[in-house]
Amino acid sequence: MPSIFGKSHLYRYDIQGGAKSHYLVFVHLPCLQTHLKHLYHLSILPFNEYEQQTIECLMNYNSLTRDCINYLLQRLHIRDDKISNCFGLSYFNKINKQSYWLDPNVSMRQQIPKSELKPNLTFTMLLYPPVPYTITDEKARLILYQQIFCNFISSIYIIPTNLIETLSAYFLRGCFENKFNADKNRDILQLIIAAVGLSEENTDGIKEKIVELYRDLNELDKRSAQNQFVHRISQINTYGMTHFEIKNALNEAICLGLNHHGIHSRSLLRNEFKLEAWSQSMTTLSTVALTYDNKILMHPYNDDIAYTIEVLFYLMKFFSIKNLHLLNITSDIMNDIETDKNNNYWKYYSYDEIREKLLNKYRISQESFIVLYTKEKLMMVARFAWLLYWIGYKHIKILIGQIDPSLFIMNFSQVLNLPNLPLRPEVRLTCDQLSNEFLSQTTKFIDVRTYKEYSGEITGYSYIRRSGHIPNFQYDSLDGLYAQINGDITWNELENYLKIMSNTNTYDNNIKKIIYMCGTGWRASLAAIFAEELNLACTISVLDSGWFEWSEEYLK
Numbered sequence: 001m002p003s004i005f006g007k008s009h010l011y012r013y014d015i016q017g018g019a020k021s022h023y024l025v026f027v028h029l030p031c032l033q034t035h036l037k038h039l040y041h042l043s044i045l046p047f048n049e050y051e052q053q054t055i056e057c058l059m060n061y062n063s064l065t066r067d068c069i070n071y072l073l074q075r076l077h078i079r080d081d082k083i084s085n086c087f088g089l090s091y092f093n094k095i096n097k098q099s100y101w102l103d104p105n106v107s108m109r110q111q112i113p114k115s116e117l118k119p120n121l122t123f124t125m126l127l128y129p130p131v132p133y134t135i136t137d138e139k140a141r142l143i144l145y146q147q148i149f150c151n152f153i154s155s156i157y158i159i160p161t162n163l164i165e166t167l168s169a170y171f172l173r174g175c176f177e178n179k180f181n182a183d184k185n186r187d188i189l190q191l192i193i194a195a196v197g198l199s200e201e202n203t204d205g206i207k208e209k210i211v212e213l214y215r216d217l218n219e220l221d222k223r224s225a226q227n228q229f230v231h232r233i234s235q236i237n238t239y240g241m242t243h244f245e246i247k248n249a250l251n252e253a254i255c256l257g258l259n260h261h262g263i264h265s266r267s268l269l270r271n272e273f274k275l276e277a278w279s280q281s282m283t284t285l286s287t288v289a290l291t292y293d294n295k296i297l298m299h300p301y302n303d304d305i306a307y308t309i310e311v312l313f314y315l316m317k318f319f320s321i322k323n324l325h326l327l328n329i330t331s332d333i334m335n336d337i338e339t340d341k342n343n344n345y346w347k348y349y350s351y352d353e354i355r356e357k358l359l360n361k362y363r364i365s366q367e368s369f370i371v372l373y374t375k376e377k378l379m380m381v382a383r384f385a386w387l388l389y390w391i392g393y394k395h396i397k398i399l400i401g402q403i404d405p406s407l408f409i410m411n412f413s414q415v416l417n418l419p420n421l422p423l424r425p426e427v428r429l430t431c432d433q434l435s436n437e438f439l440s441q442t443t444k445f446i447d448v449r450t451y452k453e454y455s456g457e458i459t460g461y462s463y464i465r466r467s468g469h470i471p472n473f474q475y476d477s478l479d480g481l482y483a484q485i486n487g488d489i490t491w492n493e494l495e496n497y498l499k500i501m502s503n504t505n506t507y508d509n510n511i512k513k514i515i516y517m518c519g520t521g522w523r524a525s526l527a528a529i530f531a532e533e534l535n536l537a538c539t540i541s542v543l544d545s546g547w548f549e550w551s552e553e554y555l556k
Contacts, residue, residue, distance in 0.1 A: 025118070444513070512539060
């Protein structure tokens with residue numbers, strides 16, 4: 001038996017009293033006429049096909065929200081799979097007067113209060129296609145266009161001043177074609193003025209200009225006017241933005257906006273949204289929340305629609321994830337994990353010392369979700385990330401791109417624990433372990449320093465006395481590139497570096513392990529993270545202390 005039933009099943013279940021395992025939902029389609037219901041002659045408005053339309057669904061208690069959405073798409077005869085990813089359901093809570101988007105991958109029963117036996121949901125565009133006017137599915141186009149017109153008249157969009165008159169003229173043409181009468185429909189002009197954020201005072205000149213531009217569009221048919229209106233709306237920053245609120249570490253409410261441009265935060269002083277992170281870096285945030293793998297970097301989400309509904313819920317769960325730590329890696333923090341004292345050659349401190357600092361000073365437990373970033377060189381944060389990876393942390397991410405740290409909810413661990421020994425001992429080597437590795441026929445040894453360092457022309461460090469290279473280690477043709485990468489690089493720049501490494505580091509299938517080295521371990525850590533991201537070998541390892549210790553203790 002299917003989990004969703006059409007209207008023909010609805011009354012049978014009600015009459016037979018068999019709705020104990022089902023519940024009824026009423027789904028309302030976007031309707032421009034409900035926004036303009038107080039106006040005269042509603043019959044001249046477009047989109048009459050969906051006027052006041054409500055679709056009834058009898059849902060199984062275990063049905064996912066996505067099941068209901070798919071059923072609605074069938075009822076509406078929308079067959080375009082790409083555009084279907086943009087639709088979502090929202091629920092209005094009558095108690096706190098707030099609307100909430102329903103997670104498509106969670107059952108509706110878990111997201112709606114038990115008291116709502118017949119919940120009213122709104123079927124609407126959750127995330128909008130970047131190029132809406134190219135949609136060929138006519139049913140989907142009608143719903144999308146009506147939603148955009150509704151958003152405009154409801155002040156959802158922040159309209160730039162230089163576009164107010166032009167957009168308003170296209171709005172009138174797209175709604176009323178040549179039937180709009182400026183003298184009889186002054187209330188519509190007042191509604192538009194309010195929708196674009198202007199007060200009624202001193203706007204007579206703007207209204208006259210809108211009417212003048214509307215009349216200049218006399219040769220334009222209604223469909224073309226709608227296309228032009230939607231096209232121009234899609235160019236503004238707030239197009240397709242979905243809003244949701246989170247609480248920061250100070251328990252302050254922060255309103256975030258998400259669209260295909262990226263993450264936005266709303267100004268507390270003005271009704272404006274500031275772009276905090278471009279879409280390329282945003283997906284680093286949005287996909288990591290539910291993708292708990294051992295990758296330290298994430299490739300951006302790639303889809304023709306830019307962002308599907310899942311991305312929004314990944315993002316929302318990311319900002320509310322338990323035990324979240326956002327850590328800015330600085331020189332002071334690095335001094336807590338490595339030292340050159342007592343002939344340690346800038347190796348990591350002993351595991352017991354590091355374990356004590358991570359637990360007691362930074363309060364980072366093994367279950368913590370750790371997001372690292374730096375304003376200095378990327379190899380610095382890579383060195384810290386590789387330490388966490390060696391210890392056995394499960395959720396480590398390096399933040400690519402810029403974002404305001406105050407947006408994150410810092411949930412520090414209540415119960416602190418770390419393993420007694422590193423869980424990934426194979427990803428870190430010391431010089432005294434290296435001789436055994438030289439016996440392997442399936443291991444590759446890569447020196448990522450510059451050619452001048454490798455050839456012995458220079459040491460590259462003020463505190464390293466001898467120059468040269470370790471036997472069996474091959475020179476990396478990227479010539480020390482990893483030391484040049486800044487911590488604030490964009491995602492596109494990062495992908496270019498990954499492509500360069502992929503093109504210059506191709507190995508036979510029999511290579512099972514790669515060991516990277518540099519002067520002490522910073523550049524090698526970044527190379528190792530890149531190699532891990534590219535799956536260059538089954539095991540990626542870093543020689544801790546690198547040439548520094550080898551040149552002092554093992555160079556004959």
